[in-house]
Amino acid sequence: MKSYSIEFREKIVTAYFQGNTSIRKVAARFSVAKSFVQKLLSIHKCQGSLEPKKPGGKMKGALYGTEVQLQTMVERDPDATLLEYCEYWGENYHQWVSKSAMCRALQKQKLTLKKTSRSDQGKTERVRNLRIEHWQKVKQIAPENLVFIDEMGVLLGLTRTQIRSYYGSRVYDFKPFYRGSKVTVIGAISLKKVLAVMTLDGSMNGKAFQVFVEKCLLPQRKDSGQKYFRDTNECGNVVK
Secondary structure, eight states, X not given: OOOOOHHHHHHHHHHHHTSSOOHHHHHHHHTOOHHHHHHHHHHHHHHSOOOXXXXXXXXXXXXTTOHHHHHHXXXXXXXXXXXXXXXHHHHHHSOOOOHHHHHHHHHTTTOOOOOOOOOGGGGSHHXXXXXXXXXXXXXXXXXXXXXXXXXXXXXXXXXXXXXXXXXXXXXXXXXXXXXXXXXXXXXXXOSSSEEEEEEEESOOOHHHHHHIIIIIIGGGOOOTTOEEEXXXXXXXXXXX
């Protein structure tokens, strides 16, 4: 709401000091609240001016100005819980804050909650040597001759994960269970386009992979210099 002008405020104070009136009558005369007239008289007495105060800005949080420390904390332990962050903050900076205060401070940092998980086998010396050996073999191949083959499985036993219910009650439902029932999608992609795609019921095996190669992939092969790469499994040696 916009503040009353200084001229209007002065009229109210002047009307009161002219005498033969009361705060209630002045408030009724200018159609303002009685408390507003009392406030103007108090300001005039203490400050000698009726200039309205500037509106206050946003309240600063408990962790305002600690962006660098927050960034260091998150980089040190990115998957910690809010409670663990609060404990770390109290032990290291001697400032104990609530989980909600920590949550608001982290939200202002524009952090994401996405996580990419990789197998811990990738850290072993054997896997590192295999990667180096593989890179030595493929680094001379032109990128346009690379073809990557990969597959994914889609489980059919899916159900909706959320449902509405009133407070104090809970809705129960049954989740479909299909033992081994799924759809497998396999495809090959080059630098420019998708070369072949095939779907099948169930899991991938050597015979199904050979059908994909002979019926879907090889008819799209236009360059004898193409090199095919696929994740290592029991049917990975079919492609020559």
